[in-house]
Amino acid sequence: MEFDVVIVGAGPAGLSAACRIMQLAAEQERETTVCVVEKGSEVGAHILSGAVLEPHALEELFPDWKDRGAPLNTPVTDDTFFFYTSESKATKVPNFLIPKPTHNEGNYIVSMANVCRWLAEQAEALGVEIYPGFAASEVLYDESGAVKGIATGDMGISAEGEQKSSYMQGMELHARYTLFAEGCRGHLGKQLISQFGLDEGKDPQHYALGIKEVWQIDPSLHEEGKVIHGLGWPLAESSSSGGAFMYHAENNEVYIGLITDLNYSNPHVSPFEEFQRWKKHPETEKYLKGATRIAYGARALAKGGYNSLPTMHFPGGLLLGCNAGTLNSVKIKGNHTAMKSGLVAAETVMSALASPQADKDLVAFDDAIANSWLGKELYTTRNFSGFMHKLGWIVGAGMVWIDQNIFGGRLPFTLHDRKPDHACLKPADECAPIEYAKPDGKITFDRLASVFLSNTNHEEDQPCHLQLTDPEIPIAQNLPRYDEPAQRYCPAGVYEVVEDTEGKRFQINAQNCVHCKTCDIKDPAQNITWVTPEGFGGPNYPNM
Structure with missing residues (x-):
């Protein structure tokens, strides 16, 4: 199938790009075809975000978003920040001690899954073709080495690689330009960065x-x-960093969560269990007593910021949003920045489509990003990761405040953090073990009960989408050195070390996978590669 533009991923970046391309095509009276492929069973099924949305980019895309019924129904009315000093105590931090960019005046508490569903409706009304349930599994290249599109995965393949009665061959989607907006640690984006x-x-x-x-x-x-x-x-107890959130949304719902930085060093840390501990803090638990848990999910986020931002253009396409890492690491907000990257991409692509002789490599995109408010915003946050990772979270947070509140993010130096997250683990015998309490079934829960709430489903008889480069490494290397941390860093119970009559073996319960990508990131041997499963597989988030 031939299109002018193919977009991989129906998230905020991809859908914003699709909408803006069609808006510009209408203004220029230029017939333009745009296709969006989405691996989730429906748009929004794989979208998980906090989320407090800064509406800047949305207002640029649809100035009349309120009249169009965009699901931004809960403006922020109160902004509270706690320093949790222990398992039972917390100190409320005055607003003047909080970095200015983290204040939320004018922002909205939203379900980004529902915002994306609304964006998809706008895109389809503009003439965009959206195909949910089709996972882009392969990048296609032309004879010159430029990207010419993507192929969706075959469906109906057994775990042994044989065609089942339900077999359906994948499709090739060709385009003049292909935009990759897969979200954090995108399977194809990772390949393109390397290629x-x-x-x-x-x-x-x-x-x-x-x-x-x-x-x-x-x-x-x-x-x-x-x-x-x-x-x-609780993260500070293990010298880990990150933060917690609670957002009071509409319909008597609260969105709660814990963000654990994946540069932690103690292999005994379990981000899932740390989250359960935080829920038992009195400042959290007082809201949850007698309440009903209705949804669960997990997702990695790229927070390296400006210093980690790759070149976003290559022959035949662009990287957008969290696939590149456009999240503002001070605000810990990536939706408005992802949307803006999509808007800038649309303008760059439409300029190229107007010229039949345009270069396949959209080199103007990086300058367009740098000169936009997105590029300027990310530049002012460039020292965040360096401060937090090199100086520790207490001193680091203080330096972030000085950087943002006094210097406006324009300190006359750039602090780099060159150590990848997977290389930060220390041997297990050098770190204190952590004893986590058993779940009470009321406030705290186990992984399997939680995965059940994510509505995760994969066809069981299909090739495993969690691939080991060397199947021997988990037991031969990771277990004796790090007590195989995959057992703990995975928030869905995918990885287990099982002992039977033949000894210990590494078990992968791929059916549980919520597509968070943590294993692809944190495995110390970089031995696990997440690839796309069959279309429709994975979580089905209703309103995350």
């Missing part, structure tokens, strides 16, 4: 794992519009 050396001279990308739940709470405790963030316990 074209897009990260040469850059800091390695840095990541965090975000775990989120949605709860319906007692209406008498609900404070619609209230935003709570916090640092400190």
Whole structure:
């Protein structure tokens, strides 16, 4: 199938690009074909974000978004920040001690899954073709080495690689330009960065794992519009960094979560269990007593920021949004920046489509990003990862405040963090073991009960989408050195070390995978590669 533009991923970046391309095509009276492929069973099924949305980019895309019924129904009315000093105590931090960019005046508490569903409706009304349930599994190249499109994966292949009765061959989608907006640690984006050396001279990308739940709470405790963030316990006990959030959304719902930076050093750390501990803190638990947990999910986020941003153009296409790492690491917000990258991409692509002789490599894109408010915003946050990772979270947070509140992000130096997250683990025998309490089934839960709430489903008889470069490494190397950390860093119970009559073996429960990509990031041997499973597979988030 031939298109002018193929977009991989129906998230905020991809859908914003699709909408803006069609808007510009209408203004220029130029017939333009745009196709979006989405691996989730529907648009929004794989979207997970906090989320407090800064509406800047949305207003640029649809100035009349309110009249169009965009699901931004809960403006932020209260902004609270806690320093959790222990498992039972917390100190409320005055607003003047919080970095200015983290303030949320004018922002909205949203379900980004629902925002993306709304964006998809706008895109289809503009003439965009959207194909959910089709996973882009392969990059296609022309004879010159430029990207010419993607191929979707074959369906109906057994675990042994044989065609089943349900077999359906994948499709090739060809385009003048292909935009990759797969989200953090995109399977194809990772390949493109390696293929074209897009990260040469850059800091390695840095990541965090975000775990989120949605709860319906007692209406008498609900404070619609209230935003709570916090640092400190429990992650500080293991010298790890990250932060917690609670957003009081509409319909007596609260969105809660813990973001654990994946540069932690203690292999005994379990981000999932740390989240369970945080829920038992009195400042959190008081909202959850007697409440009902209605959704669970997890997703990695790219937070290296400006210094880790790869070159975003290559012959035949562009990297957009979190696939490149455009998240603002000070704000820990990536939706408005992802959307803006899509808008800039649309303008760059439409300029090239107007010229039949245009270069396949859209080199103007990087300058367009740098000169936009997106590029300027990311530049002012360039020292965040360096401060937090090199100086520790207490001193680092203080330096971030000085950088942002006094110098406006324009300190006369750039602090780099050259150590990739997977290389930060220390041997298990050099670190203190962590004893995590058993779940109570009311506030805290186990992984399997949580995965059940994510509506995750994969066809069982299919090739495993979690591929080991060397199947011997987990037991031969990772287990004796790091007590095989995959058992703990995975928030879905995918990886187990099982002992039977033949000894210990590494078991992969791929059916549980919520597509967070943490294993692809944190495995110390870089031995695990996440690839796309069959279309429709994975979580089915209703309103995350």
